[in-house]
Amino acid sequence: MIQQAKTYDLVVIGGGNAALCAAITAAEHGSTVLILEGAPKPYRGGNSRHTRNFRCMHQEPLAVLTDRYTEEEYFEDLLKVTKGKTDEKLARVAIRGTEESYAWMEAHGVRFQPSLSGTLSLSRTNAFFMGGGKALVNAYYRTASKLGVEVMYEAQVTHLERCGNRIEAVEFTHQGRSHRLTPKAIIVASGGFQADLDWLASAWGPAAKNFLIRGTPYNKGAVLRDLLDQGAESVGDPTQCHAVAIDGRAPKFDGGIVTRLDCVPFSVVVNNAAQRFYDEGEDVWPKRYAIWGRLVAAQPEQVGYVIIDAKSLELFMPSVFPPIKADSIEELAEKLTLPPEALQNTIEEFNAACRPGQFHPTELDGLATDGISPAKTNWARPIDTPPYYGYSLRTGVTFTYLGLKVDETSQVQSAEGPIENLWAAGETMAGSILGQGYLAGFGMTIGTVFGRIAGKEAANYAKH
Structure with a gap:
């Protein structure tokens, strides 16, 4: 029996960054708000718990951000990683909204810190959260509570009842x-479907069973599927996602950002036959780290291996699990279960192709190989200084890009037009902007900007 419960102006489905920005904004615009968070309280916040920064446009140095990062440069960076697969109007709404959002975030409890060692290439573009994503989430929950926002944990939404062009x-x-609410407006901010491994496999095929899920195990896409089944317009490709090459020793779910490995630009990466398969030095890591999940997914058994030497060990953020260490390439191969002779040949071929030049770890240095394929186009130094280190790599999926189509007001669309009292924010509509690829800190951009837009629009609708 579904029970009629208290009526709210606005129900927000989800409990992460986008949901919280929406709920806080709506409450400040006079709405009574209930957050339905599917996770238990200790795991509240969705993937936002694992984030660490926010990509932010600014015209001059801004607090912890150095130099300037213009709208046009930001948009060009997005075009590079998406290869043009983005909605320019929505992308520019997100980008323009970041500069003003910085002050809004601080006013609502978020604290920032300068870039850490190993992330200096982001000092101009990304503002880091003091205490990481968990601190941001906790700050927003405190702010929401002060504004009278109610939260229900372990509340699993099963159905949004659509009648005509309303929910x-x-x-x-x-x-x-079972419970039933009849709010004036609804905001869906409940993420993608990546934790539903059967749905993931239906898009990717059996290979998806070997993927690791970096984020929350609660993002199974139930609300997304329910709305798509009822005619909400979809956007994005179900095989596109934010997929990162992560430590193969990470847990199946919820390993978070600490399982990411940032050593690829300074390494040689091979598959289980000890063969290289892509340019490790294509671009600075924040613009290329997200392609490596898909690259590894295309390899046999969906696995890869990173090989570095002693001179590169301090050039990247430390890994949560220590690397495998050996005094020779052959010994390292055995410890990584790679064919020793094949790995030795690959490393020797790579070393012979390296050319003299100036090495600059935080910027494109043009230090490239010559005469091998694939080439390494930056940071190509011989792997020749023992001890040697290695990691196994697996595909770690953060969030999927199939989502709800929205307009510039974050309102959900259908073939019959906008669904008049339904908005979406965050990962559940990110496919409107991210057709493929990923840009470090951009998920938080989308969630923050469109969460605030959705909160304002839904509150105004509820009021009038």
């Missing part, structure tokens, strides 16, 4: 009972 009711389960 009439929200149905969910909590503490073993």
Whole structure:
């Protein structure tokens, strides 16, 4: 039996950054707000718990951000990683919204810090959260509580009842009972479907069973599927996602950002036959780290291996699990279960192709190989200084890009036009902007800017 419960102006589905920005904004615009968070309280916040920075446009040095980062440069960076697969109007709304959002975030409890060693290439573009994503999430929950926002944890939304071009009711389960709410407006900010491994495999094929899920195990896309089944317009490709090459020893779910390995630009990367398969030095890591999840996914058994030497060990953020260490390439191969002779040949061929030049670890240095394929176009130094180190790599999926199509006001669209009391923010609509690829800190950009837009629009609708 579905029980009629208290009525709210606005129900926000999800409990991460986008949901919180929406809820806070709506409350400040006079709405009574309920957040339905599917996770238990200790795991609240979705993937936002694992974030660490926010990509921010600015015209001059801004607090912890150095120099300037213009709208046009930001947009060009996005075009590079998406290869043009983006909605320019929505992308520019997100980009323009970041500069003003910095002050808004600080005013609502978020604290920033300068870039850490190993992330200096981001000092101009990305503002880092003091205490990471967990601190940001906790700050927003404190702010929301002060504004009277109510939160229900372990509240699994099962159905949004669409009638014509409105959502009439929200149905969910909590503490073993079914409930039904009839709010004036609804904001969906409940992420992608990456934690539903069957859905992931239906898009990717059996290879997806070997993927690791970096983020929350609660993002199974139930609300997304429910709305798509009822005619909400979709955007994005189900095989596109934010996929990163992560430490192969990471847990199946919820390993978070600490499982990412940032050593690829200074390494040789091989598959399980000890063969290189892509340019490790194509661009600075924040613009290329997200392509490596898909590259590894295309390799046999969806696995890769990173090989570095002693002179590169201090050039990247430390890994959460220590690297495998050996005194020779052959010994390292055995420890990584790679064919020793094949790895030795690959490393020797690579070393012979390296050319003299100036090495600059934080910028494109043009230090490239000559005469091998694939080439390494930057940071190509011989792997010749023992001890040697290695990591296994697996595909770590953060969030999927299939989502709800929205307009510039974050309102959800259908074939019959906008669904008049439904908005979406964050990962559940990010496919509108991210057709493929990823830019470091851009998920937080989308969630923050469109969360605030959705909160304002939904509150105004509820009021009038």
